[in-house]
Each structure stands twice: as C-alpha cells, then as structure tokens.
Amino acid sequence: MSNAERDIPGVIARPPLIFLGAVVAGLALDWLVPLPFASGGLGGAFQYWLGGALIVAGLAAAATAVWQFHRAGTNAPTWRPTTALVTDGLYRYSRNPIYLAMSVSFLGIAIAVNTLWLLIMLVPTLLIMHRGVILREERYLEAKFGDAYRRYTAAVRRWL
Secondary structure (H helix, E strand, C coil): CCCHHHHHCCCCCCCHHHHHHHHHHHHHHHHHHHHHHHCCCCCCHHHHHHHHHHHHHHHHHHHHHHHHHHHHHCCCCCCCCCCCCCCHHHCCCCCCHHHHHHHHHHHHHHHCCHHHHHHHHHHHHHHHHHHHHHHHCCCCCCCCHHHHHHHHHHHCCCCC
C-alpha cells in the first residue's frame, strides 16, 4: 500500500525523534570529546538565560503551531492524515514553523550546555529533515490540496 493510499506523507521518522536523536548524539560526542564553542562558557548566567530563552521560545512557537492545527481540525503528527491546509497564524510566515521552533530550541540547548557538537549536529539534522520529512510532506500536501497548496507555497517561504 502506497503512502498516498494510506493518506500520510511517508516521512522517514517522526520529526521530534530526529531532533531528539541529534541532541543525544551531540551530547554523547561532547561527553567523549568536549568541544565548547566559547572557552570558559559564554559568560556564566548569560549563557543559561540565552539558551533557556531560545528553548522556551522554540517550545512556545511549536505549541502555538500545533494548537493552530488543532483549531483547524487537522492532525499535527506526520503519521496521521492531514485534513485541512493551515495557512494562518505562524503559517503565514513559515511553512514549517514547528521545525523552525525545534531548531531554535536545539540551538538553545547548544548554547546552554556550551557545546559545538550540537551546532555541528544541527547541520545533518536539517538535511535529514529537508530530504526525509519536508520534501515528502510537500509532495503529499500538493497531491492532496493541489492549487491551494501551490498558491500557499508561492506566497510563504519554507523556513522564514
């Protein structure tokens, strides 16, 4: 049975697990070979405040975007069918505000723990997200919503 027949985008893995796996891998690498990006930390409390603020901002944006799915009566999880095209709220500015929010939180963790490994891990994570999740979701949404989705992609950027 194809993904179209099952009415799902067929992503390679659940996006939160992709990000979580990258955080765990980055922290494991840092444990094995510490690689701070700022020697002596970023300035004590400032490092934790900045990192914490980015984590909270990312979580708040992700929660808002998921709430917008709920309000529209569609599913946020990638393993469930999309029943409506969400184009308002945060989706007026980014076609992927949840993934953008996860990236911001990821960056916040990197700053809070002061490890270059997490910044390095963000690059392959975003490549995996692009090829294994976003492009598959876009094909799915275009097939499902046609011209409405094409108009949306012409008006709103993928990230920002």
